[in-house]
Amino acid sequence: MSLKRHIPVLKVQNVLCMGSNPFWRDSNEMYTTNKRLGIHHVCLKTIDLARTVAFYIEGLGAKFLVEWGTDGGNDHAVLVDLGDGDIIEIFQSNDSFPMGIWQHVAIRTEDIEASLLKAEAAGATRRGQPMDADITAHSGEIVRMRFCFIEAPGGEMIEFIQDR
Structure with missing residues (x-):
């Protein structure tokens, strides 16, 4: 299931950007802000990307930032902002989770x-x-x-x- 239904899509330098984020001037700035100290994102793998992203948006009020990769593939990922620039990176995974899962x-x-x-x-x-x-x-x-x-x-x- 495509996640594009949540926010209008904008293509910037081959990165699929969903909407805008007030913390970044453009979609590529999020990849350069790690020059400042602090956590950039936490990564989560899931067997159902659409369901997991929908939960974070609808259940926790997150904002949809960026989606990339092939629908259904292990490279399919989404960034969501929980607020104040606190980002969770969610990857589709059709494989086991060799790096484990976070505690919380x-x-x-x-x-x-x-x-x-x-x-x-x-x-x-x-x-x-x-x-x-x-x-x-x-x-x-x-x-x-x-x-x-x-x-x-x-x-x-x-x-x-x-x-x-």
Whole structure:
């Protein structure tokens, strides 16, 4: 299933770009921003690219950035932005996952209950109830948060974190 239904397509230097991103002046800038420190993206492999991308867009509110590769092929990939330039790269994979699967990805939220309900409506399964945590850092600072885990339709674990 093509993912092009979400946002109008624009072809830039042989890269299929879906819509625009306010964090980059053009579609190729995302590949040069890694000169700054920080995480550029997290990669996830899935056996059902369309379903996984739809979950991140519809269930987690991600923005569709770029799609490339051959439909159904192992080179078929999509970048989605979860907000603030936090990117997940999602690859179609018809093979086993030799590099393994991540343990979890933590996503910031301002309303953990609303995020959980939206994710569940898109096919996620809640793994426990939201909990409050006061974590004392080595510096003595106390980090206060509310968190809860979900399992996405593709099997990956996602943690929602809300400051409190």
